[in-house]
């Protein structure tokens with residue numbers, strides 16, 4: 219794939235949040251507001267323990283007015299905490315929704331404009347998983363888990379600070395005893411997490427891909443009568459995912475050790491507290507604060523450990539999403555002219571971002587192209603002057619379709635150059651190439667919807683008058699009127715109600731709406747009934763005047779009518 223690198227199955231999670239920041243930056247104000255509200259609500263939670271301690275001391279000192287003040291402050295803190303928590307949840311969920319909506323638009327926009335080879339080289343399910351599954355997981359993380367993560371982390375820090383104020387000796391003992399153990403548990407978890415969750419996400423994507431193919435290739439699976447073979451493969455992927463999930467659960471279980479640490483800490487603290495109170499070194503209130511706050515601390519550490527697993531999963535998903543966004547160029551970005559080597563641009567008119575002439579010769583020079591390691595087009599040089607009418611012929615698999623995709627700029631050659639009117643196609647924006655050179659493929663892809671909705675996908679979004687005009691110009695009025703609903707006829711899921719020949723007619727109508735100077739038609743190989751073949755040939759004949767027509771010809775009648783043919787043999791012209 220000359221244009222883009224392939225996606226990594228397990229992309230690195232290093233500095234992933236920093237790489238993600240440009241996509242989050244537009245929402246930084248609302249995210250900062252949400253984080254501040256979350257911090258304030260956490261501070262209110264931490265304040266509860268000292269207020270209780272203050273109240274207990276007031277009771278032991280028999281100080282009524284201090285007790286009342288403690289009650290009033292406690293109520294105020296609890297109410298403030300409720301309001302701040304609600305506010306932080308609302309803001310974080312809004313920030314999450316906005317970010318995710320922006321990401322979804324961006325991914326679909328970039329995928330829709332992605333080079334054809336990129337889409338062909340990846341399994342649909344993998345792309346689907348990255349553009350829907352990973353985004354959904356991220357939504358969940360931003361909306362539900364991030365507020366908890368912020369709150370809990372801050373609670374842990376503030377609680378330790380508070381304990382230091384009450385008794386630095388007791389706090390240092392607590393920290394010295396349990397911090398190394400807690401850090402050890404976290405390190406043990408982190409050592410396994412990145413790899414385990416990375417493999418889990420990759421296996422999930424593979425399973426989604428196989429599952430998606432089960433639906434899209436249903437006919438191919440059922441027709442040979444061996445769906446069991448496919449089910450066997452699906453089970454293999456499913457088992458792989460189950461194993462990956464089990465490994466992830468094992469890794470997650472490492473964090474359960476926090477529960478054992480909590481029991482130990484509370485017991486140690488009670489023993490120490492009783493001893494210090496007896497010795498007159500501490501008041502009862504302080505010990506109560508310590509027990510309440512330490513329990514709070516460990517409950518939060520336990521919750522934090524659960525969230526740490528989810529955060530790791532979100533990190534892996536984010537890395538896969540960022541990988542996709544990084545590989546796909548932004549829509550409207552100038553073509554990567556920097557990748558052109560001097561030999562291919564030396565005599566071309568390099569006009570980055572604009573400049574294909576209205577008419578011109580379509581010429582290829584020294585074209586070479588491989589799918590992976592297999593060369594399919596080898597050193598092809600050929601020219602089609604304006605108004606030329608030629609056929610590309612050759613046995614199946616000789617490379618005709620691949621050559622057509624190179625000539626129409628849908629693939630970038632591994633070496634060599636394609637020029638229109640002397641301009642290297644790689645130096646202009648793909649949309650401009652599509653306006654000059656249109657390929658009607660063997661299998662015209664249709665979207666689920668009406669004929670008009672399918673025609674509206676043409677660049678420039680033609681209106682109904684333009685559509686009717688194109689139908690009339692190609693002599694297809696009877697055919698369209700014969701469809702149930704005319705232009706508004708429902709073509710079914712992915713256009714399944716149309717035959718291969720009729721799909722090509724829709725392709726020709728789209729080409730007529732673009733009105734390009736060069737039309738390349740990859741003739742449908744499926745047996746067409748004489749009436750459909752005649753309709754198609756008439757439409758092509760009507761579309762031909764004033765433009766270059768290149769036909770990948772399969773039918774003898776088509777070959778006979780073409781003034782010249784170029785034969786392709788094992789990727790070379792002969």
Ligand SMILES: Nc1ncnc2c1ncn2[C@@H]1O[C@H](COP(=O)(O)OP(=O)(O)OP(=O)(O)O)[C@@H](O)[C@H]1O
Pocket residue numbers: 338589594612613614615616617618619620621
């Ligand atoms: N997307 C792809 N990935 C990998 N290999 C491919 C791909 N498309 C085509 N090929 C391989 O490249 C070779 C040439 O295919 P191509 O479709 O260009 O031939 P063709 O002459 O147009 O065949 P046909 O007349 O059957 O359409 C074949 O061996 C084919 O298997």
